[in-house]
Amino acid sequence: MAEVVMRIWRGDSEGGEFQDFPTQVSEGEVVLDVVHRIQAEDAPDLACRWNCKAGKCGSCSAEINGLPHLMCMTRMDTLPTEEPVVIAPMKTFPIIRDLVTDVSFNYEMARRLPPFAPKEPGPDGTYRMQQIDVERGQEFRKCIECFMCQDICHVIRDHEENKEHYAGPRLFIRYMELESHPLDTNDRRELLREEMGLGYCNITKCCTEVCPEHIKITDNAIIPLKERVVDASYDPVAWLGRKILRRTKKTATEAANYRTDPKTVKASQ
Amino acid sequence: MAEYEQIDFDVVVIGAGGAGLRAAIEAKQRGLRAAIVCKSLLGKAHTVMAEGGAAAAMGNVWSEDNWKVHFRDTIRGGKMLGNWRMAQLHAQESPDRIHELEAWGALFDRTNDGRIHQRDFGGHRYARLAHVGDRTGLELIRTLQQRAVALDIDVFMETKILRLLKNPSGEVSGAVGYHRPTGKMMVFTAKSFVLATGGIGRSWKYSTNSWESTGDGHALALWAGADLIDMECLQFHPTGMVWPLSVRGLLVTEGVRGDGGILRNSEGQRFMFNYIPEVFAAETADNEAEADRWYEDHINNRRPPELLPRDEVARSINAEVKAGRGGPHGGVYLDIASRRSSEFIQRQLPSMYHQFKELAGVDITKEAMEVGPTCHYIMGGIRVEPDTAASTVPGLFAAGEVAGGLHGANRLGGNSLSDLLVFGRRAGMGASDYAESRTSVTTVDSTEIERIIDEARAPLAREGGENPYDLQRDLQETMQNLVGIIRTGSELTQALSEIDALKERVPNVSVNGGIAYNPGWNLATDLPSMLSVCTMVTMGAIERKESRGGHTRDDFPKADPALGKINFVQRINGSGECVVTPEPLPEMPDELKALLEEGAH
Incomplete structure (x- = not known):
């Protein structure tokens, strides 16, 4: 048992302040356990999100002592207890209440992403893919959408105005996942350059450092995406290849306009 | 007068786990106005916790595998209490549902020849679980979520449904709830509703389930007059x-x-x-x-x-x-x-x-x-018609963990994820058919809406009452200690009286703070579902005087062959009492019975 003060931000979009909760910590507890105990005993209206309590759903993201963490995966015994443990909501998103923020920016950016456009399946109606070819995409599909990479990214953390035209690391790994997907046929490279602000990222790797799934966001997604976008726009060899193959690169608008039409989808029997 | 926002759709799906998403996708693909209402953010539902895989007899690793073996394993694993038609549909259709996910972007682990890899799991004769490492649930929910976004389905996140509403002719026509971030009251009207709210594990102290698993769908159905079956069949992983x-x-x-x-x-x-x-x-x-x-x-x-x-x-x-x-x-x-x-x-x-x-x-x-x-999954649930997922109340459908029947007295690992896909789709089809052919009005009674809203808000107005967290803790203690993995008659009776005592305390619950994102108040509005569902589990457990699957009675340690042919149907009768009625299991056709008789290999 250790004595510790939890300093938790309380308030809403109008403003607020930190409130101290002195508490006892038992062996093996994580930050979320302590927050739950405060809820149950002292402040039933203390707002926080959580679901799985096992690092799998990405709901309980917060800034613990100044850095984004999942509250359910941060053990109390890894934090200094001489000073209060400071828990604040993610800064990049508007506050709803206490530790809960409005993360709808991320859902909006997901909505603006041109969806998966698969090629035709094989003669038996199924697809063949090799393990080595799916592994790149699988790394990005480990993402639990905690949005901590979005929170730490200075492009939107310090510049609200960039949110209009910057998809952010969470979505960049989704673009890279589709870019490397063995079955996808859409070409979103111009869209990434023109409307999703890929160029704003100056590869400081903050996103990679906070990723609870240890996805190499910068090295395996953002940098390769930047290379592919540059190739698409300026590489003379690629340009020549397109000429010879008479294949035109999709413009941002063409990529964006690819939508799934529910009526034309082959009804699955 | 209570204020609320009212929105109309063709099909409203409550719950955004695998079954809810799959149902909504089906309705939307049919061209209907479909909406999803869910208690958490999209993509956070309990399906993400599923680890091992989705069972489907694709025969990719063992070509000997086929739907008949999967059917047999499911029925035998369920200790013969499963619904034969659901088990048949599930075994036959799972492979298509898995392949369909690939066409929507899922990336499963592969075999050497490039097909979907399948892993071994308990109770399955062959390696049968399509998987992605040990995070298959995440892959499934993300794929369905991305499909739902691509189809532009309306999603009402962080919205809790309190009650279902019926029109004067008794068809489910509306749902009353509130938006958790703002506390704004919402009324959804639609031609049909799908319940896909998952499980009930929150009422046990040691559980794999998240806070969401408070049995909302079971309770909504029960209160609307629907039948539940075999609620005593609860799986401890x-x-x-x-x-x-x-x-x-x-x-x-x-x-x-x-x-x-x-x-x-x-x-x-x-x-x-x-x-x-x-x-x-x-x-x-x-x-x-x-x-x-x-x-x-x-x-x-x-x-x-x-x-x-x-x-x-x-x-x-x-x-x-x-x-x-x-x-x-x-x-x-x-x-x-x-x-x-x-x-x-x-x-x-x-x-x-x-x-x-x-x-x-x-x-x-x-x-x-x-x-x-650890408390993991409820096999029992809303009684459904296997082909359409229709409940016994017109206009109301159910799929996934909230529905009963497929898994009998014990669910095999991996059968849940494929259940979500097969019956999520079927619920979407059933609800769409119903919506397309429905001619009656979806009029709902505003007096009833106001009564529901007033009741839900009451804990906010009350002062000096009980903390809802104390009630939750006491309920969890009762269910863990008295309705756990090994049960006995006297303890079950005691549990029932303790649950009754907890119900008496509910009208005295009070919470401080406002209506916007207030977890204490949210819990207060979950308590009625939790208590109703726990009553049904306990009553079923008292009635089933045998040990079968997830239901083990210390005082009746053996399976009783006669009870193996009985579903315990649970409902609220005309005078508002919870009742349990034994009804015979649907009779399995002979050609399917023959599949069960075959030898071990």
């Missing part, structure tokens, strides 16, 4: 974490055993060989050498006893611990470290590796995990 206390109950995937992990007691004995039941003796290895050979050769060897169905393994662990052969924290040892290479473990079970390393400080590639049973 054999392997939950036991230490540290803060993570007690957290799921340890069956994939650990499917990939070679074994169970030992404190004396180092591989004890599962002592607990092989007669019914599975012909297909279970009785010595370690044969069990170990099975991983490479399923045809000439019988399966290890660690891969018996979950109810058998959970009871065995319980018995070992009771006999004093447990570990220091009241569990037994699950060992894969001494059986497989570190690389293999980290590739096949990355999230287990992660979970133990970060939460318990245990490296599962070097040491054994200490594990014990």
